[in-house]
Amino acid sequence: MDKVKKFVLVFEKIMQILFTICGFLAVAFVLLITGYLIVSGLPAIREIGLKEFLLGKVWASTAKDPRYGILPFICTSVYGTLAAIIIGVPIGLLCAIFLAKMAPKRLAAFFRPAVDLLAGIPSVVYGLVGMIILVPFVRETFDLADGANLFSAIIVLAIMILPSIISVSETAIKAVPKEYEEASYALGATKTETVFKVVVPAAKSGIAAAVVLGIGRAIGEAMAVMMVAGNVANMPGLFKSVRFLTTAVASEMSYSSGLQRQALFSIALVLFVFIMLINLILNFIIKREKK
């Protein structure tokens, strides 16, 4: 009996150590990546100059007289993400309301897995479909020489952020106590009035979290955007070929060398700072909600 007890104790101890190691490992990866990005991203910024790097409008990394200004990439990422949010949030929110409040149970049971499937589609597939169908469509519809531009990228991004917006805001809407709605109905409000004046305001922090999550997804997306945006380092314009922060790193990495390579790490650092900020905002919203 004693032997068994001892074995159990030793086993428990071993497992505890294993859990701890795995816990530390996950944190170690985050710290490692952060440290590496800072160490490899700062030298180029120092060499180029922070102002020239962040506010320079010309990116010509392999020219005889190289210029490393990433303002076009920053603006493109910000514009692209904002526009995708402007298109994606209303659609996603209304879809979430439909799923949570309006849809018959059977229909919702079919819709929900479909939305989840949308989230599971690899981004390269979004890019491929965008490249084969959306880009020629945009070219013909707007009578352009080429359909690979910011507009196509915005459409693809707006579709890609839908699933996260839908599922997070649906959860938030469902968490609104039923009594709120019943009180609203009792006062003679219609369904639409109840949804927009009672349910949505009550779920607003959850919906805000969904929007921030969508921003995070849109700003970090590389593959799909690379296939539809054209990747030329222009200052953004709706029908201009543009390059995002993510695609700036991805498209030049394979053959880069010297300062060009270091500058790509610096772009990754800037992108990392953006994502950190978005996560901080998300944490702030969630914490405020708990209070």
Added chain:
Amino acid sequence: MKKILSLVLALGMTLTALAGCGSEGESSAGGSGTGLSGTVATDGSTSMETVIEFLREAFTEENPDVEVTYNPTGSSSGIEAVSAGRCDIGLASRDLKDEEKETLTGTVIAIDGIAIIVNNENAVENLTLDQIAQIYKGEITNWSEVGGADAEIACIGREAGSGTRDGFESITGTEDLCKYSQELTSTGDVIQTVANNPNAIGYASLASVKDTVKMITVDGVEANVDTIQSGEYKVQRNFVMVTKTGAELSEAAQAFFEFATSADADSLIEQAGAVPVKR
């Protein structure tokens, strides 16, 4: 019970597959031993990466004890490295300049032929080298200016740092002047995009172009292996191995050099997307 059985089966299958891999590797490695050993250091043109990669793979298969290293630094640094003795063989995707020829010898191992492609629906059959340069510089913006339909031209190219882009821009004299409407990261992407867009013009290695797009003639010369070897087709450049004149290569480096310039290398060079030299 069923679960255990299927697990055992799966394990058995994986092991068999792995064993297959192992024996295959052994037979190819153990097939021939030439007794050569040492390191061959190559340094230079980034555009030659694929060609060198194919040559290196085949060469080390025959001479397993020889290690071939490749340092992608650019043609000029490669030439400098070989003249300073920092590597055995320099790689340049351009011909040697006269002052470089005083101390160095260049041997052309392959030719990089770059096809100019347009959509199959495009009526344009021929462009001059100058017209191509003007199109990419944004001085000609409509196909009607060069005998095509009235449509704006979309210039498709490769990303900065790509060997094909470097080759195209240096041959047409458009370095850092191109106004691209798309910069794509692979030859396949360029061909696919041109195939999908009736307004597009693009460039790609000759070997990768299939009939999904139309190759146009440049100054009236069609791009094919013969016109590239004879030098009639203009959008081409040489891949050159650079060695020190008079200095003797190490045994391993000499063997690699001879392999790269032999007829055996021709099919490898073709696989790598370049055109072998005429013998």
